[in-house]
Amino acid sequence: MINIAILGFGVVGSGTCEVLSKNADIIKKRIGEEIYVKKILDLRDFPDSPYKDRVTHDADEVFGDPDIKVAVETIGGASVAYEFTKRALSAGISVVTSNKELVSTHGPELIKLAKDNNCVYLFEAAVGGGIPIIRPLYKCLAANNILKIAGIVNGTTNYILSSMKNEGISYEDALKEAQKKGYAEADPTADCEGIDAQRKIAILSTIAMDGKYCNPESVHAEGISKLTTDDIALAKALGCELKLIAFFRNNGDSSASAYVAPHFVSRECMLADVEGVFNAVLVEGDYLGEAVFYGRGAGSYPTASAVAGDVIEACCKGSVDMSLRAWDDSVSVFKDYDDIKSDFIVYSKTEDVASVFADAKVLEAEGIKAVIVSAVSEKELADKIAGKSGIGYKHYLK
Ligand code: HSE
Numbered sequence: 001m002i003n004i005a006i007l008g009f010g011v012v013g014s015g016t017c018e019v020l021s022k023n024a025d026i027i028k029k030r031i032g033e034e035i036y037v038k039k040i041l042d043l044r045d046f047p048d049s050p051y052k053d054r055v056t057h058d059a060d061e062v063f064g065d066p067d068i069k070v071a072v073e074t075i076g077g078a079s080v081a082y083e084f085t086k087r088a089l090s091a092g093i094s095v096v097t098s099n100k101e102l103v104s105t106h107g108p109e110l111i112k113l114a115k116d117n118n119c120v121y122l123f124e125a126a127v128g129g130g131i132p133i134i135r136p137l138y139k140c141l142a143a144n145n146i147l148k149i150a151g152i153v154n155g156t157t158n159y160i161l162s163s164m165k166n167e168g169i170s171y172e173d174a175l176k177e178a179q180k181k182g183y184a185e186a187d188p189t190a191d192c193e194g195i196d197a198q199r200k201i202a203i204l205s206t207i208a209m210d211g212k213y214c215n216p217e218s219v220h221a222e223g224i225s226k227l228t229t230d231d232i233a234l235a236k237a238l239g240c241e242l243k244l245i246a247f248f249r250n251n252g253d254s255s256a257s258a259y260v261a262p263h264f265v266s267r268e269c270m271l272a273d274v275e276g277v278f279n280a281v282l283v284e285g286d287y288l289g290e291a292v293f294y295g296r297g298a299g300s301y302p303t304a305s306a307v308a309g310d311v312i313e314a315c316c317k318g319s320v321d322m323s324l325r326a327w328d329d330s331v332s333v334f335k336d337y338d339d340i341k342s343d344f345i346v347y348s349k350t351e352d353v354a355s356v357f358a359d360a361k362v363l364e365a366e367g368i369k370a371v372i373v374s375a376v377s378e379k380e381l382a383d384k385i386a387g388k389s390g391i392g393y394k395h396y397l398k
Helices: 011-022 024-031 059-063 080-090 100-116 134-140 155-167 171-180 195-208 229-237 300-315 378-385
Strands: 002-007 035-041 068-073 094-097 146-152 240-250 256-266 278-285 289-296 342-348 361-363 369-376 391-397
Touching: 002 011, 002 080, 002 300, 011 024, 011 035, 011 300, 024 035, 024 300, 035 059, 035 300, 059 080, 068 080, 068 300, 080 094, 080 100, 094 100, 094 300, 100 195, 134 195, 146 195, 155 171, 155 229, 155 240, 155 278, 195 240, 195 256, 229 240, 229 256, 240 391, 256 342, 342 378, 369 378, 378 391
Parallel strands: 002 035, 002 068, 068 094, 256 391
Antiparallel strands: 146 240, 146 278, 240 256, 278 289, 342 369, 342 391, 361 369
């Protein structure tokens, strides 16, 4: 029997207990041993839970117990969770988490701490919820150069943008509706300002660059709070969908680019049809070509599915190849946003934008003049149209 502990018995922590318990038989068949939740560390009591007898408020009962091999950190945030994760790993207890804030900010230190103590720090659930994406990137695609990642990695904002489009409502009304349905939090800042997506693309980018650490703070993040129904209508007129895209590119010269911004996504792109709370991550590898990982990016059960998968992986440590590379934060290969060249659609109802961007591809659209401007930084673009009124632009994903 392998004993584990749950740190934080909220929606994901309790969901993980449920998956491990309801599917205990098949898990035992697969790994040859039973996984038993021995302790649940939380400030609260859960008198109605079948696990109530295992709840403790005393961290020493978990980190001082030599029988506990794996801890599931589902506390969230980067303060208590950070301290508990360090305590667990220092004691040789593997840690599994869905905490993208902690992984993206302290990943280099925590992965090293795990290796130094002969245990593992796993975080499949931190990006894309239940969608397998972390392990496929560093294991299944290990023979590829990862050239590009474009992800819809935040369900709240994708839900809001879908509602704005399908119901013709404003950002504010769509946000209220998302809050009422429990998709958006009371404080929507992290989701709607692109911070959640910034953390997630920082994690994916680090893995895609073989552990060369992408600090989320260096990733430009623009959210959706300034988008209007006019932007949605414009996207439609241009044959595109308006999506919040978290983007990574390996520039092929030892540098990389990562940013989060609203994009006009061409209808030809596999991300165009991703609606509502769903997530999708498009990965391009030099030998793979393009593949899309699609599914539920949040919610108790999908996230618990990924967490429980990591628990099983951590329990099998030693019998499987743990090839998650160390994260190196000694130098950054990630470019400043002002130096990142990407593609934009530039549009105007009044100005002849084709004459401003002579070499750009002209788009045919009713009531609007638009061009695709390739390989330009946002700063260069803004400088070029400075002083010309009535011209707007958005990032473009083909
Ligand atoms: N707030 C996140 C989202 C939850 O809306 O996608 C999952 O990370």
